Amino acid sequence: MLKIGITGGIGSGKTTVCKIFELLGIPVYYADERAKWLMANDQNLMKALKEAFGEQVYTKDGKLDRGYLAKIVFNEQSKLNLLNSLVHPAVQKDGDNWHEAQKDVPFTLKEAALFFESGSYIYMDKMIAVTAPETIRIQRVIKRDRTDEQSVKARINKQLPEQEKVNRSDFVIQNDGSQSLILQVIEIYHQLLP
Numbered sequence: 339m340l341k342i343g344i345t346g347g348i349g350s351g352k353t354t355v356c357k358i359f360e361l362l363g364i365p366v367y368y369a370d371e372r373a374k375w376l377m378a379n380d381q382n383l384m385k386a387l388k389e390a391f392g393e394q395v396y397t398k399d400g401k402l403d404r405g406y407l408a409k410i411v412f413n414e415q416s417k418l419n420l421l422n423s424l425v426h427p428a429v430q431k432d433g434d435n436w437h438e439a440q441k442d443v444p445f446t447l448k449e450a451a452l453f454f455e456s457g458s459y460i461y462m463d464k465m466i467a468v469t470a471p472e473t474i475r476i477q478r479v480i481k482r483d484r485t486d487e488q489s490v491k492a493r494i495n496k497q498l499p500e501q502e503k504v505n506r507s508d509f510v511i512q513n514d515g516s517q518s519l520i521l522q523v524i525e526i527y528h529q530l531l532p
């Protein structure tokens with residue numbers, strides 16, 4: 339059973355594409371969402387985070403204090419690297435267990451914004467990149483997250499340029515409104531069938 343990774347910049351439409359694959363019966367592992375869940379619930383990871391960043395990472399009632407953690411890692415690259423070095427292996431292991439548990443499907447999909455940035459694309463059999471022009475992505479995210487242009491641009495600037503993700507992927511989905519998203523997904527789905 340193949341492991342397929344799907345990535346793309348913020349607002350490119352990764353999640354939308356994954357929903358279409360789900361309608362075709364393909365299970366999707368949402369790595370970024372799952373990472374947040376693991377940080378709040380996985381006992382081993384929680385212990386490691388407390389050891390690395392102090393007990394204050396969790397509030398008195400046991401909830402992850404995202405603000406506190408964000409402040410620590412925001413301006414210090416070494417702290418961000420440390421956080422990633424704890425979270426990424428936990429997500430990798432959890433994702434592998436999830437993949438093994440899937441039955442009677444031709445392949446599974448794993449969605450992550452930073453597949454190439456984190457290096458975890460190497461564990462995937464094939465990669466799909468979803469892409470759309472930056473102006474469209476910004477407008478979509480402003481609408482989706484009720485945020486402003488400057489904040490979206492700041493998030494975009496922290497990611498690899500989309501073109502690089504496109505160049506390094508096996509399949510590319512253009513989500514600029516000029517071609518049907520559903521038909522592009524169905525085409526890739528057929529190519530991935532055994």
Ligand code: ADP
Pocket residue numbers: 346347348349350351352353354355478479481482513514515519
């Ligand atoms: P990502 O997961 O890559 O950040 P999303 O799939 O959440 O992107 O898409 C960003 C926003 O744009 C969402 O609100 C989504 O509904 C919308 N969107 C995505 N693709 C299209 C499209 N082809 N036409 C219109 N809206 C779209």
